[in-house]
């Protein structure tokens with residue numbers, strides 16, 4: 001199977017988690033796009049969706065799925081999204097597509113985070129994928145120095161501005177032994193909006209697509 005076929009298989013499996021009459025939290029990226037396309041087939045059974053990026057909002061709207069503002073929603077039964085890396089505790093690195101801040105906000109409102117991945121995203125320790133950090137533009141140099149002091153190799157994502165008007169610094173060469181603690185440490189850096197570690201609020205369920213089928217793994 002190709003990687004895209006695996007991504008689609010994980011996304012299709014996530015449709016089982018969508019309840020009739022619900023508003024669905026929707027992530028961003030190529031795997032989430034397969035989920036959006038699947039959601040379109042059942043759009044008459046749901047009220048609509050909250051999108052985690054402008055790109056996902058456009059795709060949802062193109063399918064005729066109603067969009068809700070997160071501020072008008074108290075809770076979401078489920079948030080479905082991909083990841084760049086996921087470990088055994090279902091902590092993740094996200095933000096390869098640059099949507100980490102809105103993803104983290106929508107995920108925070110959701111009762112269940114369902115992560116959809118192909119098996120290449122499963123890792124023993126997070127950090128091989130460069131950790132995205134969204135930063136207020138005027139803090140770029142200061143945050144870059146602070147990230148280097150924490151042991152990483154920060155690189156500005158050239159030519160990229162987030163949906164929130166900020167920049168992304170990708171931190172290479174990290175070995176993240178304690179994701180929960182490291183997520184908090186990064187949150188304390190003045191000028192950092194969000195970092196791509198999703199450990200404090202990891203996934204509740206992983207749907208991992210392998211050539212032998214989609215495996216469901218639930219957090220403890």
Ligand code: 5RP
Nearest residue numbers: 029030031082095096097099
């Ligand atoms: C976007 C993300 C994506 O979920 C992550 O980059 C995975 O993307 P893909 O499904 O295309 O492999 O965090 O900000």
